[in-house]
Amino acid sequence: MRLYRTTKGAVVADGAGPRLLAGEDWDRLLNRPRLAGWLRKAAGKAKSVRFDPDRDPVLAPIVSQEVWAAGVTYFRSRDARVEESKDAGGGDFYARVYDAPRPELFFKAAAHRVSGHRAKVRVRRDSRWNVPEPEIALVLNAAGKVAGYTICNDMSSRDIEGENPLYLPQAKTYDGCCALGPGILVAEGPLPKETEIRLEILRGRRRAFQGATTLGRLKRSFGELAAWLFRECSFPAGCVLSTGTGIVPPNEFSLRRGDSVRITIDPIGTLSNPVA
Helix, strand or coil: EEEEEEECEEEECCCEEEECCCCCCCHHCCCCCCHHHHHHHHHCCHHHHCCCCCCCCECCCCCCCCCEEECCCHHHHHHHHHHHHHHCCCHHHHHHHHHHCCEEEEEEEEEHHEEECCCCECCCCCCCCCCCEEEEEEEEECCCCCEEEEEEEEEEEHHHHHHHHHHHHHHHHHCCCEEEEEECCCCCCCCCCCCCCEEEEEECEEEEEEEEEEEECCCCCCCHHHHHHCCCCCCCCCEEEEEECCCCCCCCCCCCCCCCEEEEEECCCEEEECCC
C-alpha cells in the first residue's frame, strides 16, 4: 500500500481506494510498530476520499526526519565520481570507497529544503554543471528499521564536487536540493532486485535524456547502509536514507531552469519536479 502526506492529513491508498487517516501525526505514524499491518486495520475504519497525487495537493513525505544519502553504491556512479574529480586529485578516493567496508554516507537535507511531488527543485546559481540523481530511498523508523520506500531526486552540482571532494556539502546541500515522493510504499518484504528505476528529463516538449537501472546493480544492501547510518547517530523521529544512483547523464549534459525531471519506480509511482 502507499502512504501520502497531504494538506488534509495522511492518506493511505490500496486496492480499496484512498482513505484519510484523520488526525494522525506523521512522525508518530512512521514509527508505529509493524506499520503495514497497522495501516491495513486503520484503513478499514477510515473515511474514503477522492485523491490523485498527480492532481491534488501532496506534500513531501517528511516532517521531523532528516534526509541522508549514500554515494558510490553503483559502479556507474563510481566511474562518474572518478571522472569528475580526477583533475583535483580525488579520483582515487571514490574507487577506494566503492570497495571499502565503510560506505560513503552524508547529510543531504533538512525537511525545509525538501520538495514534494510537482514542486520545484533548484540548480545552484554558482554552478555550471548540474544533474538529478534518481534514487530509491529508505524511510527508516527510530529503530533503524525500514518502514517503507520512496523516490529521491538528489540534485547535485558536479562541477563544485569535482573541483575538490571537500566541497561535497556545497554540491549536495542547498535550498531546493532534494525532492521526495510522491508518497511512501509500505511493504512488508524487500523489493525484488529487478525493480527498475527510470529517469526522464524533458526540455520543453523534447526528451533531453533518459536512462534506467535496477536494484540488482546496487552493490550494498539496504540493511548494510541503514546499519552504518545508525551506528553512531540517533533519529528520534526516524530518517530518510537515499541509496545512491546508477544513472548518470553524459558529461556534456547539464540541467537548465525550466527542465522537468521525472523519476519512476513502478511500485512507488513517479516523482516529477520542474527545475528552477
